[in-house]
Amino acid sequence: MQISVRDIEFSYNGSPVLQNIRCEISGGDFIAIVGPNGSGKSTLIKCMNGILSPRKGSIHIGEQNIRQHSLRHLARTMAYVPQKNAGHTPATVFDTVLLGRKPYINWKPSASDMEVASRIIAELGLEEIASKDINKLSGGQQQTVFIARALAQEPEIMLLDEPTANLDLRHTLEIMNMLQELCNKGLTVVIALHDINLAMRYATGIMMLKEGEIYAWGGKEIVTEEILEELYDIRVQVMENNTGVHVVPVGLK
Numbered sequence: 431m432q433i434s435v436r437d438i439e440f441s442y443n444g445s446p447v448l449q450n451i452r453c454e455i456s457g458g459d460f461i462a463i464v465g466p467n468g469s470g471k472s473t474l475i476k477c478m479n480g481i482l483s484p485r486k487g488s489i490h491i492g493e494q495n496i497r498q499h500s501l502r503h504l505a506r507t508m509a510y511v512p513q514k515n516a517g518h519t520p521a522t523v524f525d526t527v528l529l530g531r532k533p534y535i536n537w538k539p540s541a542s543d544m545e546v547a548s549r550i551i552a553e554l555g556l557e558e559i560a561s562k563d564i565n566k567l568s569g570g571q572q573q574t575v576f577i578a579r580a581l582a583q584e585p586e587i588m589l590l591d592e593p594t595a596n597l598d599l600r601h602t603l604e605i606m607n608m609l610q611e612l613c614n615k616g617l618t619v620v621i622a623l624h625d626i627n628l629a630m631r632y633a634t635g636i637m638m639l640k641e642g643e644i645y646a647w648g649g650k651e652i653v654t655e656e657i658l659e660e661l662y663d664i665r666v667q668v669m670e671n672n673t674g675v676h677v678v679p680v681g682l683k
């Protein structure tokens with residue numbers, strides 16, 4: 431399903447955070463949003479999810495303005511994995527993943543809801559901790575559980591805000607590979623990432639945000655030394671070998 435961001439502006443308490451953001455994201459795209467801390471990545475993702483309302487402009491999911499979708503329909507269409515998951519009431523991993531089925535449940539989960547939650551727990555290798563309280567997990571395990579909960583929604587669009595920040599190299603690859611496979615089947619992925627190398631490896635499109643505006647937007651060809659040096663105000667080398675193109679930060683300016 432496509433996402434159309436139409437000239438949005440967003441302010442927190444009157445101070446502008448996003449300006450002139452315009453982009454068209456097609457079904458099956460894998461879009462990475464990169465940019466310095468505070469550039470507006472999380473805010474843009476929250477606008478796409480409808481948690482925040484832009485001061486100007488609009489967001490369309492499929493053919494419809496996001497404001498015209500019912501919350502239940504939106505929750506079946508779009509899943510969101512936030513950057514921060516602070517303060518949880520006690521719940522097991524299984525119950526947390528099952529919560530992802532909420533948009534489909536009337537008053538009690540069906541056998542197929544239970545089956546979806548169990549399947550995703552198995553796919554993400556969470557069986558051994560399925561009965562544990564999520565408050566007693568490591569940061570990376572918790573992050574994986576919240577990705578599992580989003581997958582249980584069986585959405586057409588997934589918005590993920592730095593989902594691999596707490597993950598080790600292996601789990602990072604597992605999650606990214608899984609998202610890529612789902613994308614190949616039509617899922618639309620929008621992911622805020624700090625790791626520009628991961629973005630280049632997986633994304634079909636890259637949006638660079640700087641101070642709340644789109645600094646560059648396109649394919650991997652926009653990732654050049656000049657652009658990255660300007661975006662992050664550092665010195666960068668872009669190198670190529672038989673495993674692909676790699677960005678190496680070499681120092682401060």
Ligand SMILES: Nc1ncnc2c1ncn2[C@@H]1O[C@H](COP(=O)(O)OP(=O)(O)OP(=O)(O)O)[C@@H](O)[C@H]1O
Nearest residue numbers: 442443447465466467468469470471472473474513
């Ligand atoms: N709830 C809030 N109230 C007021 N200002 C906020 C709020 N959340 C974020 N901001 C401000 O909005 C700007 C953009 O923040 P945002 O979280 O979108 O950045 P980001 O690109 O996701 O950064 P990071 O890479 O650190 O996650 C920052 O200047 C931040 O201080």
Ligand SMILES: [Mg+2]
Nearest residue numbers: 471472513591
């Ligand atoms: Mg953020």
